[in-house]
Amino acid sequence: MTWDTIILGAGAAGMMCATQTGGRTLVLDHAKAPGEKIRISGGGRCNFTNMYAGPENFLSGNPHFCKSALSRYTQWDFIDMVARHGIAYHEKTLGQLFCDNSAKDIIAMLRTEMAQAGAGLWLETQIAQVGHDGTGFTVEIEKSGRRETLSCRNLVLATGGKSIPKMGATGLAYDIARQFDLRVTDTRAGLVPxxxxxxxxxxxxxxxxxxxxxxxxxxxxxxxxxxxxxxxxxxxxxxxxxxxxxxxxxxxxxxxxxxxxxxxxxxxxxxxxxxxxxxxxxxxxxxxxxxxxxxxxxxxxxxxxxxxxxxxxxxxxxxxxxxxxxEGYRTAEVTLGGIDTDGLSSKTMEAKTVPGLYVIGEAADVTGWLGGFNFQWAWSSGWAAGQAIAKRPKA
Known part of the structure; x- marks a missing residue:
């Protein structure tokens, strides 16, 4: 099956990206439900952004990398989306915004936006292998006991880092990045006791x-x-x-x-x-x-x-x-380090040496403070990549 864009990971960044890409887009995830980290965040109410989010609230080998995406899709843009969907929210402390009702409201909002954009979602799907055939990418998957090979012109790595492995977190994005000769910085647990x-x-x-x-x-x-x-x-x-x-x-x-x-x-x-x-x-x-x-x-x-x-x-x-x-990755909220931003475009999130390959969210070497900043990076980087993909010629 051929797609314009395949996004690996139905978390915050992956789903946000899928709302913007246009064309035939498919999001793949091994979990039974999308947005599991969204669901458990903020005590079940999702600290979905911070009113004071800015580049100074992030750690990275290149502290300037996050500026472009954060300035083009801000916390106020995401707040507008939340308001359009009628999701009630409140400020807790220090600019942290939480849903009044449930984190599931944010997941439902993203799923609605994905559906309106025509993006597909396949859950309980394992990624067996990723390749490049010279013109595009191939993704070999395992689903319902069957193997299938998908192809696409754009591949987005949105599988996050290693934090909270009991929820299925792995280093998949890092492995794929190395496969395409992208450097991965040292990683360690962040926001951890x-x-x-x-x-x-x-x-x-x-x-x-x-x-x-x-x-x-x-x-x-x-x-x-x-x-x-x-x-x-x-x-x-x-x-x-x-x-x-x-x-x-x-x-x-x-x-x-x-x-x-x-x-x-x-x-x-x-x-x-x-x-x-x-x-x-x-x-x-x-x-x-x-x-x-x-x-x-x-x-x-x-x-x-x-x-x-x-x-x-x-x-x-x-x-x-x-x-x-x-306590390590077992309870860490985020992973510090990741795919080196020197190999990525700060405007589009695209790999400089691999056209059509994008890295967003926690998979990249950008880590926010506690308090909604990491979600804002997911929204901003996912939007930036999605917008760039939407402007690329379709197959």
Whole structure:
């Protein structure tokens, strides 16, 4: 069977691309339903974009690569589509937009747009082999126990990265890219919880607190969550994308103020009170119990000199620790690295050396922050590739 365009992957980027390509377009996916990562995102309500999305919110070997697509299909363009389909949404925090009802509304919207564009969708379809016959691409598939070879003029890699393998994530896009001599950068888990081999935070698992977390000179102010395995929460997920193994992270437990003057004032009025008791009015009690053992906090307020209080407060505002590692691709929201953007056109997402081959979404070496940015990259890159394909001559 011959198609103008075959898109590998019915995720956010793949479906978005299919709404734009025109001609005979077919989307293939091994899953039983499209948009599975959309469905589970945002606690089932899909943080579908961020009002403040811009190039500064993305990591890439080439930080300029994402600018073209993001500027030509913005968060406001996607918001307009959401509004046209009557999907109610709200801002949660920091510009993050969520569906009022369900993430399934976004999937239904994309499927409707695909149907209107005439794009086909084949699910539970395995990709056995991809080739090039000199004029176009061949895709050998396995479906319902049968093998079939499809051909197309345009092939789009939209199968994502390696994150969350239990949902079927693989390195398929990377394998195909290497097959066509496209470079793939080193990949690692991003937006992922930290782990500590000594189980140091088991006793305070479930405690959360707003912090400023720093790794490799990049800081985020959001909540931190202690877990049985280590550290999670938005602040930790954010800095995990900047952290490297064996490097320390720094936690400021008082990002908005310095507790020194407060404790100094209390020492004058309530000097006989225990220092940990007073700290527990400023921090979660269970966290203070943990810190008392780790930082040797003891005695009454009256026993603390100005120097002792200042030393303690400085330690609480610069708590240094070195994670053993992260939870890896098993729970990572994204994959850092991917198909090298040096080999792609930033305007069309097309491979510079392989006409008709496109790379979009997480498969490319572009990774967003937590908070709807990765979905916006999926929409923008999928749109850019789809628009470019639509302008190519049809077979």
């Amino acid at each position: 930290f782990t500590f081999s000594d189980g140091r935070f088991k006793a305070i698992s479930g405690v959360a607190h707003p912090v400023r977390a720093t790794a490799n000179g990049t800081a985020f102010e959001e909540a931190m969550l202690f877990t049985h395995r280590g550290l999670s929460g938005p602040a930790m997920l954010q800095i995990s994308s900047y952290w490297r193994e064996s490097q320390p992270i720094h936690i400021n437990l008082f990002p908005d103020n310095d507790p020194f003057e407060e404790l100094r004032t209390r020492r004058q009025a309530q000097g006989r009170r225990n220092l940990t008791t007073e700290l527990a009015t400023l921090l979660p009690g269970r966290l203070v119990e943990h810190l008392a053992g780790e930082m040797n906090i003891s005695g009454n307020l009256a026993d603390q000199s100005d120097l002792a209080l200042r030393t303690l407060c400085d330690a609480l505002k610069n708590w240094e620790m070195t994670p053993t590692g992260t």
